[in-house]
Amino acid sequence: MRTVTFGINISIDGYCDHTIFNPGKELHDYFTRMMDDVDLLFFGRVMYQLMFPYWSDVAKNQSGTADENRFAERLTSIDKVVVSRSLDSAEENTRIVHSNPAEELLKLKQQPGKKILADSISLLPELIAAGLINEFHLVVHPVIVGKGRRLLDAGSLQEELNLKLIDTIIFKSGCIAHHYLKL
Template identity: 45%
Template sequence: MRKLIYGINISLDGCCDHTKFSGGNDIHQYFSELLEGADLIIYGRKTYELMVPFWPEVAQTQAMDETANAFAKTFARLKRVLVSRTISSVDDEQTTIIHDNLKEEIIKLKQQPGKAISTGGIELPAQLIEWGLVDEFHILVHPVLVGQGRRLFAEMLLPENQHLKLTASQTLPSGCIALRYEKI
């Protein structure tokens, strides 16, 4: 069965609003390497609209620095699933839309052959975590306190604790700490 991998950037005080801290080459490189092990991305509407068409356009134009361009190329090659009740179509041939039966549809995707499945954002991953469908967590902790903003997992309701095992940690040149946890 394919793994479902959740990746997110957060501040030291738990804020996951990407506008509150800056990215760097090492962050793009980290997530590029993570996505190289995947062939499908699943996003909710908000995260999807942040990522598409921005990164596929960067992949075409190569308008950013070398590391961001490499991330864009990695991102652009992936198939995408948009989970939305309000969007009925998108202008992206690599994207399919799931409107309902989310849990069953994600289980079907996990059962298909292929590389890992990646997800990001807040609301959709929280629901997937509640259902026990997320297998790995890649948390990139930025060395900054922002004091306010959207918090990671603030509204998640777990039926019971989900125990995780730290399987890797890495300090990036920017001072970010990359933590990788797997479900036990």
């Protein structure tokens, strides 16, 4: 059975607004390397629309820095599933699922392949409750935001989820990447 990884950038106070982070070379390289073991991305609509078409344009036009271009090329080359009740169309190598995200992810998890990288704050409680997330990559940025979307809202989990820290990377930028496995 495939491993499902949840990866996200987060502020010290638990907010996940990607518009406030400035990842830089070392974080682009980190996420690009992480995707070497991934052959499917599982996004919610909000994350999908945040990432695309922006990174597709960077990959096509090579308009970013060298590390951004590598990240964009890797990200756009991977097949994607986006969960949305409202999207009617998506970029190539992307399939839209309109309902039952946990059921869909379970089916995908049972297929042969590399890891699946999931990234959707709105779907996270449902995916955790279904026991579908095997590992977490949380990159904590040295900023306190005080507003925005939290990783998990109070009461969004039915029971606590115990994790084991297996790796930590401290970046020159002050960001810290934590890699956890579900116990």
